[in-house]
Structures are given as C-alpha cells and as structure tokens.
Amino acid sequence: MDIPRWVCLVILLAQLCATCHSSDSSVSSNGSPEQSQKLLDFAKSRDFSEWMIGIRRKIHENPELGYEEFETSKLIRSELDKMGIRYKHPLAVTGVVGFIGTGKPPFVALRADMDALLLQEMVEWEHKSKVPGKMHACGHDAHVAMLLGAAKILREHQEEIRGTVVLVFQPAEEGGGGAKKMIEAGALENVDAIFGLHVAPHLPVGVVASRPGPLLAGSGFFEAVISGKGGHAAIPQHSIDPILAASSVVVSLQHLISREADPLDSQVVTVAKFQGGGAYNVIPDSVTIGGTFRAFSKESFTHLKQRIEEVVTRQAAVQRCHATVHFFSEEKPFFPTTINDEHLHKHFEKVAGELLGSHKINDMQPLMGSEDFSFYQEVIPGYFFFLGVGDNKSERYEWVHSPLFQINEDGLPYGSALHASMAISYLLDQHRKFLSAEGGGHDEL
C-alpha cells in the first residue's frame, strides 16, 4: 500500500516536534500534567525529601528571631554554595538573594521567610527547639527548606529556565517588616512577578488554597500609656485611677468596629496587652495597653488609626488621665493588605491544577491575618497561597503561633515542586509572549 505524501509530511512534522520537546522541556516547561507530575515525583523521591526534611529539622532546632537569623542564613548560603547557585548577601542584615537561570530577563522571584517566634515549644519530639523561649511556630523553617528544595529542582533543570529565577530568603516577617527592608536593599531589581506560600495545618497534604484579590488584611500595632496619679487603694479621692480610665478606653475602642465601621467592611481592633499595678491595695501611676488593628482598605485602615488615637486620648481625659499613643511605624511597619494579582491567580490555578489536580485547589475567604509579603505586592504583581501540611490521619490541628504547632513534613515536596513549577512555567509564558511580540515562532514548533 502506498502512503500518500501528506501523511509523510505529518509524520515528519510530528517527529520534528518530538525532537524539539525532548531536548527542550523534560520537566514542566511545556505545562503538560504528565511532566508536572514528573517534577513532583522528583521532589517526593526519598533522597530528595529526606534532604529537605533534614534542613527543616535543623532550622527547627535552632530558631532565630527577626534580623537575628545568622545561622539560618549561613545554612542557606552553604546549601546554595553546594548547588553552585550564585547569591547576594547580606540584604536587610541576614537576607540572601539567589539567582538561577540565564541571568537575563524575564525575572521571577520566589520568597521564603526565615524568622521564628518568641514562644516556648510544647511539642515533645526528637527535633524540638533547643533554644528556650523561641520556636518556629509559624512554619518558616519549612518555608526555607521548601525554597531550597525548589532551588535544587531548578538547578537540576537549569536548561529549562527561560530567564532568571530569583530566590528571596528574607528576615523578620513576624512584625519586623523584613520584606520592606529587602525591597529597599534591591531584592526586587528587574523582577517581573513574585510568588510566596505559607504552610496551612488545617489543609491536608497535597491541597492548596488561595483567591484572587484581597487575601489578608493590612495590619498595625499600637501601644498607649495612660497616666493618672497613684495612691492608696482605700482612699481613691486622692488618686487619679488609670486602671479605670484604661478599662473605659478598652470598651470604647470596641465601639469603633461595632458602631462606626461598615459591617460589610471587615475590620478588627484587639487590645491584647493590659499592664498596670502590682499590689492589691495600691492604685498605680499608669497603665500600658496595646494591641493590633486590621482592615482591608487603605481608607479604613487610616481612619481606624486616627480614631484609635482620638478614642484613647479623649476617653482617658474623661477620667482626668493623660494618654500617649505609639504606632511603632519604624520598628513594626504597618503591613499593607495582601492582594493577589488576578492574572497570577490564573497562572497558579493552571500550574497547581497540573501538579495536584484542580479538585485539590480550594477557594478561600479573605482572612484578617496579615503577611509582609504584601510589601512586595505593592511594588510588583505577586501571588500568595496556602499549602496543606495537615495530619491526613486526624482532623485535629494546632494553628500557627501555638506552642503545640506541628506540620506534616510530607507536605514539603509539594511546596518545593509548586515553587519550581510556578517559576519555570511563568518564565516560559513570558518567553513565549516575547517571541510572539517579536514575530518569532520557531520555539513553538
């Protein structure tokens, strides 16, 4: 039987395409689910995941607070050295920025935070924190391990990277605004987009969650000193009682949300600190209160800040006290709202869908928690999502910032594969856009 000429041509073209792909994209760069799966399998392989878990445990045993992550930073640099990845250091005291790929545009960044919390670990396990009063209770140890994991995957598949992946290891997420300082130090230079993730103990391993638009609230802290006149507790007429004044202030602050804010515009004011007095029979000179305030819009946030100051000073004055309010805007900069870019959300859905299956992507409601990842999103498009590290055998979990917080380390390969896949795929899309804008097309064969 004779084969028609057009059939020969089709076979020839098919062979040509197969050759292009085999030399051009062995992992996820062509975005097929099978190739994404290969990337995840690589991350889940025994040697690889054991190496990543080892790093996480090492950091967990030696938690360091914001801007003090010297050993963590050293460990990161030594792993990058072993992989032959060049980096800049120090940025923002302990920060490290690594570079993988061509060194040329486009640039995409992946971010991990490094700091621990002032908290005594209560989980009894082999790798419990060795530093009294400090604990990785927000999973930033896992974030570092997963970004190093992504670095290793990317290094293994360097020829697939159509641009440059920037690895951002930042200090001081927990209130210190490390992201802001990293930006000031030039971490986002030339970067087109940034991705970040956070471990989520309420989600099973292999599940992710996020949403486009506002995800986490803008947040700030305040502290007020309410001063009166101390004296004998049995002769109150000779004193000016700051305890009573501070109590009225706390109650009045709650009216800002219940009576002044639009019920459909989510906001929070919480007084979490109340310190004053030390004896049962002495009225103290002063009381210190402090807390946090949250809102999604800039207008609501600014209004809340102004009203907190007014309510504290004026309500204290009603009780003949004097009050001063501090907002720590230098030491604890206000966090902007975390707002996910709509286009990057589609990118996330595509990549996570290929890697995990679209049924493993949960839509989530916005949370009143906050993240300093939002500083990056003020400068360039960014996307932040949550990664399941729950115990798949039990529905019980401890939320982040609990002394009993634990993660399921089986979730780490998913984080590193997602990081790497998001970056490779993003750069490939940008590369293709560039080629089509240039009128080229041979790379699409």
Ligand SMILES: [Zn+2]
């Ligand atoms: Zn935290």
Ligand SMILES: [Zn+2]
């Ligand atoms: Zn955190």
